Amino acid sequence: MQGRVVAAGGRSEERPSRQINVILRNSEPPVISQTLPDAEPAVISKTAGQHQGVFAEIQKELDQLIGLENIKELVYEIFALLQVKQLRTEAGLLAGSQVYHMIYKGNPGTGKTTVARIVAKMFQKMGVLSKGHFIEAERADLVGEYIGHTAQKTRDLVKKALGGILFIDEAYSLARGGEKDFGKEAIDTLVKAMEDYKDQFILILAGYSDEMEFFLHTNPGLPSRFPIQIDFPDYSIDQLIQISESMVKERDYILMPQAILKLKQHLVAEKNESPHAFSNGRYVRNVIERSIRHQAVRLLNQYSNGSPGKLELMTIRTEDFKFDKNSNK
């Protein structure tokens, strides 16, 4: 939809098209022109315009991720909300605050940490978080060794995260030991910190789907404190191949078609063999990085008296994928 707002009286205000896309996108006729009082021209918001640029940058990073459509949509929703909130504030309307604490559910390597980092950047650039730094923690960073130690450790961690995002991986492990475990003290301290430092940091808890469901039910106050819950599904074989291709491209390499085929067969076998332990994008990254090492050794052996050309330096061949299992060699 175009970014020309027709103000009442037929006058048209020229403005960069990006500026109001967020309001008009997917919407019916541009209501804004009907609701503006006669004499009032559409207001050009400088901040909102800047934010559109921010989103373009975030979107570029998201677009590089394969799949994850639900997540891309949600990030856009959050952006739209923040943008409209800004416009409402500038228009003197109420712009209530939202809770952005989140739960990311999914198997290893499904992109949880990657997405959390992008989201942290967006919140910082949109002015929701003052610093936008990203602290990744796990059970050992929160749980102490004696009574009172855990609360202190958890509080210290939250203080470090103020102005940014605190991302706790495998968060369900905090609930693992039951009532007597110090993990419970960590959860209680986190819940309190969410009240004490409301709006000053965003907490993201991540972990396997089932375990996170269990975790949320260990404390009745938890589910409502995390209004945004996102599922990170396992990648299909085709998506894993696309991820491999984008990883090699990023590193200035290319995969030969036969090499792709070999990789594909290996991924099918590997996924079938350990469907629950398969680590998705992380697995693919390790395989690609290993193939790059093998390619380097192959090239040195092959070109002991000269140097390979540019194309050869870039090419990953079938023999560079060496899989441990005999059946996939």
Ligand SMILES: Nc1ncnc2c1ncn2[C@@H]1O[C@H](COP(=O)(O)OP(=O)(O)OP(=O)(O)O)[C@@H](O)[C@H]1O
């Ligand atoms: N959709 C995707 N597109 C491209 N690369 C991806 C995608 N998802 C994951 N990756 C890559 O896979 C690797 C693992 O991703 P990440 O660390 O974000 O997963 P995770 O869900 O946090 O894993 P874990 O639960 O093991 O911590 C990274 O190198 C990341 O760049």
Ligand SMILES: [Mg+2]
């Ligand atoms: Mg992670």
